[in-house]
Each structure stands twice: as C-alpha cells, then as structure tokens.
Amino acid sequence: MSPVPHDPLRVEDCDAGGEALALLEGAARTYRSGAVAVEALQPVNLCVRRGDFLAVMGPSGSGKSTLLHVLGCLDRPTAGRYLLDGRDVSALADRELAAVRNATIGFVFQRFHLLADESAVRNVALPLLYAGVGRVERARRAAEALESVGLGPRMAHRPNQMSGGEQQRVALARALVKRPRLLLADEPTGNLDTVSGERVLSLIQAENAQGTAVIMITHDPEVAARAETTLLMRDGRLMAGPRPV
Amino acid sequence: MGEGLRHVARHPLRSILTAFTSAIAIAVTVNVISLSFGMQADIAGDVDLFGRRTIDVGVPPALAPGAPVPALGDAEVARMSELLVGLEPIVVPRRQRASPVRAAADTEAVPQRMQLVAAPPAYVETLSIPLAYGRWLVEADDALPAPNACVLDHAAAARLFADPAAAVGAEVELGLDGALRRMRVVGVLADPMRYRELFEIFDEGEGARTLTSSLLSFRNVYVPARTFGGGAYTGVSIVLPDDEAVLEAQARLIRVWADASDLRALSGSSLIVFVRRQWMEALGASTMQGSMLGNIVWLLIVLVAAVMISTLNLITVRERYDEVALRRCEGARRVDIAMQITFEGMTTAVIGGLAGLPIGYFGASVMRSIVGFPFRFELRYAIAATGVAVLLGLLSSVVPARHAAALQPARVLGRRLR
Numbered sequence: 118m119s120p121v122p123h124d125p126l127r128v129e130d131c132d133a134g135g136e137a138l139a140l141l142e143g144a145a146r147t148y149r150s151g152a153v154a155v156e157a158l159q160p161v162n163l164c165v166r167r168g169d170f171l172a173v174m175g176p177s178g179s180g181k182s183t184l185l186h187v188l189g190c191l192d193r194p195t196a197g198r199y200l201l202d203g204r205d206v207s208a209l210a211d212r213e214l215a216a217v218r219n220a221t222i223g224f225v226f227q228r229f230h231l232l233a234d235e236s237a238v239r240n241v242a243l244p245l246l247y248a249g250v251g252r253v254e255r256a257r258r259a260a261e262a263l264e265s266v267g268l269g270p271r272m273a274h275r276p277n278q279m280s281g282g283e284q285q286r287v288a289l290a291r292a293l294v295k296r297p298r299l300l301l302a303d304e305p306t307g308n309l310d311t312v313s314g315e316r317v318l319s320l321i322q323a324e325n326a327q328g329t330a331v332i333m334i335t336h337d338p339e340v341a342a343r344a345e346t347t348l349l350m351r352d353g354r355l356m357a358g359p360r361p362v
Numbered sequence: 363m364g365e366g367l368r369h370v371a372r373h374p375l376r377s378i379l380t381a382f383t384s385a386i387a388i389a390v391t392v393n394v395i396s397l398s399f400g401m402q403a404d405i406a407g408d409v410d411l412f413g414r415r416t417i418d419v420g421v422p423p424a425l426a427p428g429a430p431v432p433a434l435g436d437a438e439v440a441r442m443s444e445l446l447v448g449l450e451p452i453v454v455p456r457r458q459r460a461s462p463v464r465a466a467a468d469t470e471a472v473p474q475r476m477q478l479v480a481a482p483p484a485y486v487e488t489l490s491i492p493l494a495y496g497r498w499l500v501e502a503d504d505a506l507p508a509p510n511a512c513v514l515d516h517a518a519a520a521r522l523f524a525d526p527a528a529a530v531g532a533e534v535e536l537g538l539d540g541a542l543r544r545m546r547v548v549g550v551l552a553d554p555m556r557y558r559e560l561f562e563i564f565d566e567g568e569g570a571r572t573l574t575s576s577l578l579s580f581r582n583v584y585v586p587a588r589t590f591g592g593g594a595y596t597g598v599s600i601v602l603p604d605d606e607a608v609l610e611a612q613a614r615l616i617r618v619w620a621d622a623s624d625l626r627a628l629s630g631s632s633l634i635v636f637v638r639r640q641w642m643e644a645l646g647a648s649t650m651q652g653s654m655l656g657n658i659v660w661l662l663i664v665l666v667a668a669v670m671i672s673t674l675n676l677i678t679v680r681e682r683y684d685e686v687a688l689r690r691c692e693g694a695r696r697v698d699i700a701m702q703i704t705f706e707g708m709t710t711a712v713i714g715g716l717a718g719l720p721i722g723y724f725g726a727s728v729m730r731s732i733v734g735f736p737f738r739f740e741l742r743y744a745i746a747a748t749g750v751a752v753l754l755g756l757l758s759s760v761v762p763a764r765h766a767a768a769l770q771p772a773r774v775l776g777r778r779l780r
C-alpha cells in the first residue's frame with residue numbers, strides 16, 4: 118500500500134510525492150491500418166507509485182490491454198511520454214525494452230501462457246534465463262518462488278498436470294521470480310473459479326504489501342474491490358472509477 | 363543442445379519430416395562427395411603408381427608427315443645421363459613394338475595384339491607397380507643367345523590366361539619379325555588400377571594404342587633388352603629420387619629437347635620430354651570437371667531441402683506465437699528468439715544429417731555394386747557432410763527465425779496474431 122493515498126490520474130501528485138514508479142504523460146496509442154486510424158488509447162496521464170494497487174475496468178475493446186502493453190514496455194506510445202523509474206522509455210530500442218521488461222516488470226495473463234512442455238520450475242525460471250542468471254541459481258530461485266505461491270510439491274509437474282488455479286499460480290511465480298517493481302495482470306482471474314481466483318488474488322495482494330506496484334485489469338467488480346483504486350477505461354479514455362465497495 | 367532436443371521431442375512428427383528431408387540431402391551429399399572426391403583421390407593414387415617421379419623422353423607421337431625422325435640411340439642416352447649429373451637419375455632406354463601374342467598351350471586362340479617392351483632390368487624402377495606373382499627380369503635372362511623370359515602386366519595376363527596367377531611358368535608365343543618366339547612367363551605385375559574400367563575409355567581398342575594407354579600399362583609384355591632389334595630406342599625413361607629432382611631434370615632436358623607440354627612439340631621433329639606427373643595432374647583436372655555435374659545435382663537437392671525445411675520450420679513458428687510473445691515479455695530480445703529458432707532448426711537438421719550419413723554410405727555402396735563405380739568413404743567426407751547439414755539447418759532457419767524475431771508480442775497477446 119502506498120504510504121499516502123493519491124489520485125493516480127493526477128500527475129502533479131505523483132511529482133510531489135517524488136516516488137513515481139511509472140509515469141504516463143499524455144501517452145497515446147494509435148493503430149493505423151491504411152487510411153483507418155484506431156485511437157486505442159487517448160492521451161492519458163497516469164501516475165503509479167511504489168506500493169500502488171490499481172484495478173482497471175471497462176468494456177471490451179476499450180483499450181485496457183493497450184494501456185497495459187504500453188505500461189509493460191511491450192508497445193511504445195505513439196504520442197506522449199512514458200517515464201519508468203525516472204527514465205524515458207518511450208523511445209528505447211527493442212533490445213533495451215527487453216532488458217527493462219526483464220528487470221522491472223512482471224506479467225500475468227488471463228490465459229496463463231505457460232510453456233506446455235516444460236515443468237513448473239522451468240517455466241518459472243524462464244525470466245532468469247534471459248537475465249543471464251546461472252543454472253543452479255535459476256533453479257534455486259524458481260523453486261523458492263514456487264514455494265512462495267504454495268506449489269513447492271508441484272515443482273516437476275507440467276501445466277497439463279495442474280488445475281487452472283495452479284497454472285495461474287505458476288504464472289504468478291514466474292512474474293515474481295524476477296522481483297519486479299511493477300506487476301501487470303490482464304484479467305488474472307478471468308479463467309478461474311472463485312476459490313482459485315481468491316487464492317491468486319491474495320497472493321497478488323501479499324506481493325503488493327511488499328511494495329510492488331500492481332495494475333490489474335478485470336471485468337469483475339468484486340475483484341476490482343481488492344485494489345486500492347479502481348480506474349475506468351472507456352473508448353480509450355482513462356477515468357476515475359467507482360470507489361471500492 | 364538440451365533445448366534443441368526438447369524441441370525435437372515437442373514436435374515429433376514434424377521433426378521426423380524435417381530430419382528425413384535433411385537426411386536425404388545429406389545422403390546425396392555423401393554420395394556425391396564420396397563419388398567425386400573419392401574418385402579423384404583414387405585416381406590420383408592410382409596414377410601415382412605409374413611413375414610419379416618418372417620422365418619419359420621419346421619420339422614425338424604425332425610426327426608430321428615427311429618430318430625427319432629424331433635419333434634416339436646410345437649417344438642420346440649418354441647425353442641425358444650427362445645432363446642430369448648430380449640428380450641421381452636412373453636412365454633406362456627401351457624398345458617397344460606391337461606384336462601378336464597368345465598362350466602357347468592355347469593353339470586355338472586368336473593371337474592378340476600387345477605391346478612388347480624390351481628393356482634392361484632397371485626398367486622396373488620406372489613403374490611403381492608391384493609384382494603380383496613370380497619375379498621381374500634379371501641380367502641372366504638377357505645372357506642367353508635368345509632370351510626367352512618375359513613378364514606380363516596384369517591386363518595382358520588376364521587376356522591370355524583365365525587365371526593370371528596361373529600364368530607364371532606357362533609359355534606364350536610372340537610373333538617377332540615373321541617368326542614365332544616362345545617365351546616363358548616368369549612374373550605377372552599387379553593390377554595397379556582399382557577402377558580399370560574407367561581407364562579403358564582411354565584405350566582405343568585392339569590396334570590403336572595411345573600414349574595414355576601404354577603409360578597406363580595396358581597389355582604390355584616385358585622382355586629382356588636383347589630380345590629384338592638394335593638401332594634406335596623407342597623411348598628412355600628416367601627415374602628421379604624426388605619431385606624436386608623431377609622438375610630440375612625437366613628444366614635441364616628441355617634445354618636440349620622439346621617440352622611435351624608445348625603441344626606443337628608433339629608433331630615436331632625433336633625428341634620430347636614428357637613428365638608423367640604433369641600428365642596425371644591434367645587427368646585429375648578432367649575428372650574434376652566430370653564431377654561438376656554431380657555437384658550441381660547435389661546443390662539443387664540441398665536447396666530444395668532447405669526450402670522444404672524452411673517451410674516446416676515456419677509452420678512450427680506460426681504455431682508458437684504465444685510462446686514467442688511470452689518469451690519476449692519475460693525479457694527475450696529479438697536476437698534471443700532468432701537464435702533459439704535457429705538453434706532448434708539446426709539440431710533437427712543435424713540429427714537428420716547424421717542419420718543421412720549411413721544412408722548415403724549405403725546408397726553409394728549399392729551404386730557401386732550395380733555400376734561398379736569408384737567410391738570412397740573417409741572420415742573427412744563425413745565431417746564435410748555434417749558441415750553441410752549444419753549449413754542446411756542454418757539456411758533453413760533464416761526465414762523462420764526472422765519471422766519469429768519480428769513478432770510483436772503486444773499484437774499476439776491482444777489476439778491479433780502478428
């Protein structure tokens with residue numbers, strides 16, 4: 118939890134706090150195919166500080182994933198700036214963006230995105246491979262991360278030997294193993310039953326309590342209620358959402 | 363390596379197809395390499411037997427009509443020894459003539475035209491061909507009033523006797539100056555040619571003999587020097603201790619006589635100096651050209667394989683968009699993705715290629731047993747073929763690797779697949 122509650126849509130607040138982790142300044146994303154331009158993300162201001170927990174809701178096609186991809190350095194804004202940890206990442210080369218993703222950002226997706234033929238522990242170790250961590254250390258840290266999501270005994274299992282909830286916890290362990298400062302979750306409970314979803318959410322909350330900023334997309338108001346702040350996306354525009362129930 | 367093998371296990375059917383394509387390409391590679399390089403290496407080895415360090419001095423073979431025949435007698439032989447002083451040459455003059463020959467026991471047989479070579483015992487030095495049976499001629503064979511010992515080369519023995527081994531001790535009849543002469547076979551030379559059939563094309567049939575065929579030792583009957591005629595020699599063979607001495611000797615000899623590599627000399631009226639090794643090298647070059655065709659076929663097959671494997675790899679990449687996107691999320695750079703795809707492609711191609719090695723070897727042995735073609739297999743050919751498999755893997759990974767590396771993770775994750 119951030120020490121002082123703030124309005125993430127007010128960039129000024131962010132600057133005042135001096136601890137902006139991710140700062141979007143008029144960042145926009147326009148898709149062009151031929152003459153047609155889709156403004157998937159209208160110019161948006163957003164300030165995320167260490168320990169923030171934001172939920173983003175909104176109808177399908179409103180631009181939620183687009184926002185998340187920009188925040189996750191998977192996509193570059195076509196206008197505006199994106200400062201991550203004080204560094205302007207909107208113009209970085211692909212190679213540098215890869216390094217930023219690897220060092221700073223954890224991803225969790227609705228469809229888990231696990232490598233089907235790899236064991237849980239190898240799936241979790243994947244980011245460390247790209248970070249250049251040695252084999253033994255990779256295995257050790259991956260095992261540790263799996264323990265922390267309660268999957269210690271399932272280390273050697275493959276995704277198809279696990280339930281959806283377990284798979285999502287593996288995915289979460291993979292996101293957390295690199296100790297990210299920003300955790301981005303795109304409908305992490307969208308494919309899970311309530312009990313499994315609950316388990317994943319409490320793990321995310323626990324991580325947030327350690328200071329990791331979390332931005333989570335969801336369609337479920339009850340899930341959104343776990344966040345500190347809920348934002349609403351509509352037609353590419355980001356606005357304040359309903360207060361937590 | 364582990365990653366590559368896991369990839370193979372992940373897509374067994376496709377990997378088998380890829381590996382199979384690679385195996386075919388590598389099998390053809392092995393075939394062509396072992397046939398063409400093998401043939402060349404063998405020919406070079408065979409040809410070495412005909413006197414790598416021997417120089418022949420003789421009358422030009424295509425003497426122009428009316429041109430005076432250059433003298434080749436004891437005076438010339440002495441001059442050669444004098445010119446080559448210090449090079450430790452063995453100088454062996456010989457007389458040669460065609461003659462009908464048949465086995466004395468086989469009176470029914472039609473005499474066959476062969477080449478009689480009358481030379482001193484040192485003549486054996488000019489051939490690097492070992493004796494298969496019996497012995498070579500000695501001084502004593504020439505001491506008799508009418509020498510009656512002879513040595514057959516393998517081709518001659520095979521023509522005259524059903525079993526060349528049985529020739530030693532048997533008698534042959536030679537037609538010499540209108541009379542029949544009986545000679546006892548004291549030795550038979552080994553067959554120097556592993557692939558005699560290949561060289562038979564140089565032998566233009568019964569009567570017509572070429573310089574080439576006589577050098578290749580086809581149907582020669584070696585007899586003591588005094589067996590026939592005095593007067594001019596047909597040729598002089600000079601054996602030198604090493605390649606360097608051969609070149610030096612050639613340089614000295616062509617100051618006096620014509621160099622055979624100068625084509626005009628072949629019909630001139632000077633004696634010609636013929637370095638066997640240079641002729642061998644020319645022969646090697648012409649077989650090289652022959653193997654060009656095989657190489658073109660091989661190259662085409664490898665190219666087709668590369669296209670096919672590229673296609674298979676591309677399909678695999680298209681099925682793995684999610685995986686690629688995820689890896690990119692987790693910090694893989696484009697180059698990491700490209701390297702992964704390339705490495706996986708290479709693993710499959712190399713596995714296939716290794717399987718192709720024995721297939722190619724087997725195929726080549728079958729070909730040899732059917733057409734009797736020369737064929738040789740060596741470790742370095744296997745290494746070369748494996749190299750080709752690696753190249754094939756690399757080549758067929760270029761398009762898929764570029765495709766995978768260009769993938770935009772955000773589009774894949776947003777289900778826009780690309």
Ligand SMILES: Nc1ncnc2c1ncn2[C@@H]1O[C@H](COP(=O)(O)OP(=O)(O)OP(=O)(O)O)[C@@H](O)[C@H]1O
Pocket residue numbers: 148149150155156157175176177178179180181182183184773776778
């Ligand atoms: N690569 C692209 N090219 C063109 N248009 C795109 C592209 N990606 C997204 N869009 C468009 O941008 C808009 C926002 O898409 P986005 O995926 O961000 O929506 P979303 O809010 O995540 O929807 P959902 O809830 O269904 O996941 C949509 O109109 C979509 O069609």
Ligand SMILES: [Mg+2]
Pocket residue numbers: 181182183303
């Ligand atoms: Mg979405």
